[in-house]
Amino acid sequence: MKLDTQLLADVTAFLNIEADILDNKDYLQWLELWLESGLYIVPVDHNATDYANSLNVAYDDHEMRILRIERLTSGYAVSTQLSEKTVRTTSRFRILDDVDGLVRVRCAYSLYENNKNGIRCYPANLQFKLVRDGDSFKIAEKIVKIMNSSQYLTTVSYLF
Amino acid sequence: MKTETKVKSINSIADLVLDDRVHKSLYSDKNIFEEELEKIFNNTWVWLAHESELPDAGSYKTATIGRQPVIVVRDRKKKIHVMLNRCRHRGATVCEGKSGKTKAFTCPYHGWGYGLDGSLRAVPKPEEYENILDKAEFGLIKVRTESYKGMIFATLKKDLEPLDDFLGGAKKWIDLFVKQGGGYPLKALGDQRFRFPGNWKIQLENTTDSYHFPIVHKSFIASVDEQAAEVFDFLDGDGFVEDLGHGHSVMVMIPELVDLEDNLDEPIPARYSDLAKQLANEGHSDLEVRRLVRAVGGGGFNLNIFPNIACSMAFFRNLVPISANETEIHHIALGGEGAPEVFNQKRIRIHEHFQGPMGFGTPDDGEAWERVQAGSMAGSDGWIMLNRGMSKLSTSADGNVRGAVCSETGMRAAYQQYKKLMATPSEH
Known part of the structure; x- marks a missing residue:
């Protein structure tokens, strides 16, 4: 197996920045990481492949990403008023393929959330489609497969 | 206004419900919760599934009546059954997962096999049960079920009014x-x-x-x-x-x-x-x-x-x-x-x-x-x-x-x- 360590380093750096932006709730900066046509998906069923025709926990196009960020930051939503702190780590990055400027990558992900009930942990597998954009990337697709999403979750007031 | 009613003067849980208010202990008292499982969930019609969740013969969905695990399944003739999810041998659940499709339910512990209608079909090494196990008596326990407009309900209470009357x-x-x-x-x-x-x-x-x-x-x-x-x-x-x-x-x-x-x-x-x-x-x-x-x-x-x-x-x-x-x-x-x-x-x-x-x-x-x-x-x-x-x-x-x-x-x-x-x- 030939390793492209430079691409791996670039992808890892980009996705660690994305994680840092989300932990710091800099949502407007997060929007800039996206292609407008990109999709942010949190599926219920990990075996689903046709997300458009499946019920998901979240299925956000550009318009829904903007609305979601407005909701998270407007102060109107009671569940976001005691804004939870999150710490997320990403690891085990693997480039799946790199075809015509589209890089498919997956990684392991743990998000820790602190709220009034204590610390909760969400382990997940992330899948990205990234498009090269100068020296960096834009996100064409992000799929967050939370380990227990097909069993039950608790309510969430931030972005995975 | 009866704002001065004292909970200590109340003898039964039913007394915690007045016409215009309920006592806050109904939200948190563990003994009340246990009694609710028995007197409400085990004692009335409980909704379990919509028929479209069981599209084919062999489609099943697991659910609970109160805290009791049950299986809702469509048999080969497309009839819907509700059964307790408990092997009649030693009590293991015979069906796991939210939903799916199967030909039979097999206990993972000792391999007792049940048909889609709950009947006991197969017992591994049956010779030790000679003359002491009548398979006809050891099917999965059936729960009374009725549907209205595709909404499937079940009840553990055998003499409860028909679903039609309840609705x-x-x-x-x-x-x-x-x-x-x-x-x-x-x-x-x-x-x-x-x-x-x-x-x-x-x-x-x-x-x-x-x-x-x-x-x-x-x-x-x-x-x-x-x-x-x-x-x-x-x-x-x-x-x-x-x-x-x-x-x-x-x-x-x-x-x-x-x-x-x-x-x-x-x-x-x-x-x-x-x-x-x-x-x-x-x-x-x-x-x-x-x-x-x-x-x-x-x-x-x-x-x-x-x-x-x-x-x-x-x-x-x-x-x-x-x-x-x-x-x-x-x-x-x-x-x-x-x-x-x-x-x-x-x-x-x-x-x-x-x-x-x-x-x-x-x-x-x-x-x-x-x-x-x-x-x-x-x-x-x-x-x-x-x-x-x-x-x-x-x-x-x-x-x-x-x-x-x-x-x-x-x-x-x-x-x-x-x-x-x-x-x-x-x-x-």
Whole structure:
């Protein structure tokens, strides 16, 4: 197996920045990481492949990403008023393929959330489609497969 | 006002429910919760599934009656059975996972095999059971089940009234609710499941509580267009809540959307104009397009069926009690069987927008419910008020007690059924 360590380093750096932006709730900066046509998906069923025709926990196009960020930051939503702190780590990055400027990558992900009930942990597998954009990337697709999403979750007031 | 009633003077749980209030201990007392499982969930019709969740022979769904695991399954002849999920040998569950398709149920422990109708078919190494095991007596234990308009209920109480009688006045509203499919049979399109740290009755109340909507769901209202926001501005409208008997109630928030087959000639709302164009481009007639567009956002009412299911505007809300202070909610998205893909897709997107763990509505409801659970622990005594709208009640055309849309009429209906069941002497 030939390793492209430079691409791996670039992808890892980009996705660690994305994680840092989300932990710091800099949502407007997060929007800039996206292609407008990109999709942010949190599926219920990990075996689903046709997300458009499946019920998901979240299925956000550009318009829904903007609305979601407005909701998270407007102060109107009671569940976001005691804004939870999150710490997320990403690891085990693997480039799946790199075809015509589209890089498919997956990684392991743990998000820790602190709220009034204590610390909760969400382990997940992330899948990205990234498009090269100068020296960096834009996100064409992000799929967050939370380990227990097909069993039950608790309510969430931030972005995975 | 009986604000001075002291809980210490109360002898039974039924006494904790007055006409206009309930005692806060109903949310948190572990002994009360155990008694609810026996006297309510083991003693009435409990909703388990929609028939579209079991499309084929061998399709199954696991569920619970109270805390007891059951299997809902369609046999080879397409008949629906409900059975306790417990091997008759040593008690292991014979079916795991939310749903799926199987040819049989096999116990993972010693391999006892059951047919789709629950009959015991195979026992490995049967010679040690010679003359002491009659397989006909050791099938999975059947639970009485009946359905109405595809909604599958079951009960552990053998002599309970027929489902038809239990649903009573709710049937008229189920008949209206199933029009969601826009001319196609109603179909479950998947569910989102989440838990909140609070009692099941807090959620039961919420389905018939429109008073909270403009407060708790301000961020959702801010995320829809002006026309849709107007539709959701219903507290001062002509809506109402009706007590349908047996603990059931209906809360009509948007009267003009009660019957999705009425007023098909009304202008198509701007938010659905793209959908209407897509449907027209696919060759659907003007009438079909109008019927689908009118149904896509759901109906204008919440039907609360005691104790565990609601037909809530566009989806099923199924509540599952876990403990006194924990409840699991299933939000089941609905569409039309065989309906145009763009219609079902739009219904799924609308569902995701409000419902579920990351919806624009559910997390805020969850926060409010959690606060009720936490706040109700304050003080050694105290009451949850349910008297809103009591001085302005009327009688509906169907002869039911009717209050304003933001009255607590539906909660009072549910708690009177609760009181009746909790007052039943224990069978043990």
